[in-house]
Amino acid sequence: MANETTLNETTLMACHGCDLLHRVPALPEKSRARCSRCGAVLVAHRPNSIDRSLAFSIAGIILLFLANLYPFLSLESQGVVLNTTLITGVIMLVKQSMMGLAALVLLTGILVPFVLLCALVYVLLSLKRGYHLPARRRMFRLALILRPWSMTEVFLLGILVSVVKLAKMATIIPGTALFSFLALVCALAAVNVSLDPGLVWKKMDQ
Amino acid sequence: MKTTSVHPPQTAIKAGLFNCHGCSLLVRRPSNAFTGSVRCPRCNTRLHIRKPNSIKRTWALVIAAMIFYLPANLLPVTITTYMGSTQSDTIMSGVIYFMQTGSLGVGLIIFVASIVVPISKLIILCGLLLSVQKGTSWRPKDRTVLYRMTELVGRWSMLDVFVVTVLVALVRMGYMTTIEAGPGAMYFGVVVVITMFAAMTFDPRLIWDAMEKNDESTTC
């Protein structure tokens, strides 16, 4: 990790919140630099950033597969048990010809997180192993653009709310996929906390 | 961690630098080039001194969101069929249902995510747009913080869209009761997406640009 610290010499940065220029010195462990005028975070030191975000991204992809393979909730009502997978809601919306809504849920809940994680693994693995894979910059740019549109944590809250709503009418049995999805939300949060985009850009410049 | 701002306090725009929106690289602005066509040498993002047409675009998106917000709240988000009889629920009637059946907390969560967040987000964006257009120098730091909040919190409004999806998935053919998604849910999803874009197109640096203009006019 020696080259990670030597990268952090004083750099000139402009704040995205107010445009003020700053000389940002090498940051000590786990500290962050804020804009002196508007308080926006300019850079934050993420310990072991590349390794950690790579590990969490790979874990996220595996968990996303598990969350889609197994039933995530089963509902028992009037003697009938039906298994539901993560994608069932999208399929039902398509059947009810709510195409837009189905697309929105499919994108923000499943596809965007998947593409985001794959793009991150592609970029981070190539940096870690020293491979010069093509279109790395474009992939990383894509990952950063997709970040606000990955909404698994909102999806999870939506699942919990629906369970509360239905718990009075029926018996709900949580499945493997529900726990995988919960872990996926944690993995994505961990990726967000450990990823340092500035460091990734600098490493790609080398 | 303290940073040293460049002395005298200087902004990227005055120093003739682009601050890349994609990777935060500072790129010297060519004096001759047509500024619309410069791209970042590191990440290939199109470079702008300020987000292009920020005020006009944000206004358009805010107004569109306000228009769509009406059907989102007036039309049903779920249609429940039980033994031949149907019941339509709007977002608000769903909230009231939760509160009446003793799930006060859940009712509050939906109320905040579907009603408080989008409405306050639209009001804040309107206020920011008006303040920038008037060129006021009133509490720029607080206005920047407000902007950052609208950017962070908007995603949670998607909650009701996901709730409808899960309800539709769980209560379907095979039971005596079925739940279908109503048109309100679609409008609501549109509102969330549009307001997220509205927050992205607004440029908080405009808040500070007005400040600097005022400074110059008082000191010179």
Ligand SMILES: [Zn+2]
């Ligand atoms: Zn700032």
Ligand SMILES: [Zn+2]
């Ligand atoms: Zn760039």
